[in-house]
Amino acid sequence: MTAHRTSADRPADSSAAADPPGEYTAWRQGRWEEVAGPNGKAKVVTNGKIVGRGMHTLPGVPGQWSTDEAGALTVTATAADGVRVDGETVAGTAAVPAGRPLEFPEGRVGFAGGGNGAYGLVVMDHAAVERSGLSGIDTYPYDPSWVFEGSYRAVPEGRRIEVGRLTTPRSTEAISAPVDLVVTIHGIEYVLAVLEDMPGQRLVVFTDETNGDGTPEIGRWLVLPLLEPGSTLPVDFNRATLSHHHLRPAVFTCPLSPPGNHLPMRVGAGERALIYDTTGTK
Secondary structure (H helix, E strand, O other), X not given: OEOOOOHHHOOOOOOOOOOOOHHHHHHHHHHHHHHHOOOOHHHEEEEEEEXXXXXXXXXXXXXXXXXXXXXXXXXXXXXXXXXXXXXXXXXXXXXXXXXXXXXOHHHOEEEEEEEOOEXXXXXXXXXXXXXXXXXXXXXXXXXXXXXXXXXXXXXXXXXXXXXXXXXXXXXXXXXXXXXXXXXXXXXXXXXXXXXXXXXXXXXXXXEEOOEOOOEOOOOEEEXXXXXXXXXXXXXXXXXXEOOHHHOOOOOOOOEOOOOOOEEOOOOOOOEEEEEEOOOOOO
């Protein structure tokens, strides 16, 4: 499904929306896999952290989770809790090797990653997409006039920016912002802070004049590559995405747009909203 776009959503010198190139079509297919595929974000029901020796409990996840003296992950549960590690039911305290399969009641599965006393635990429900009726992502038509060349600009080493986070209630956090993205849009240069909320993932979280009138009020994302300051890179607003927060608000407490990351125009490109078909959903 695509959305109708008015002339106000196009840059001043935009041509009519063009047929998407093959690589963009392939990217859209990959994006849907990221959301609803075998390990799609829409299937994540818990995304928790276990750090240190204290006992941790996680919402919707049975058992108590901790680390031992060597920094390895452990779970303490009764047989009635239904926690299985590598196919074996846990009755007591068991080691949880990183990356090994975990099973929980109601068909939920999970895996843990990390080491040295700090781990992340992801639990998935493979029936969640079908149950919710999620069927697609509404986007603006592809428009090549929303593709620009940008560059990374160096910033002070170790820079962190205080950014709002979509927790309940809302909170703030100083997030790593290792570079700025510089992009010129029809003669005007914009400098946008690039966040690295997770190691290895660079994001520009931006807002524009479509927010609340065509796209979510909280803004959208551009996922960018890991390059050195001074590098040039394509800035394709056709690849602007919804944040993971829309899929699971309680699970993905994503960062909001940093101060200064507002574009004073209607960016009529990229994703607009999730599409749900509630016919026959439970």
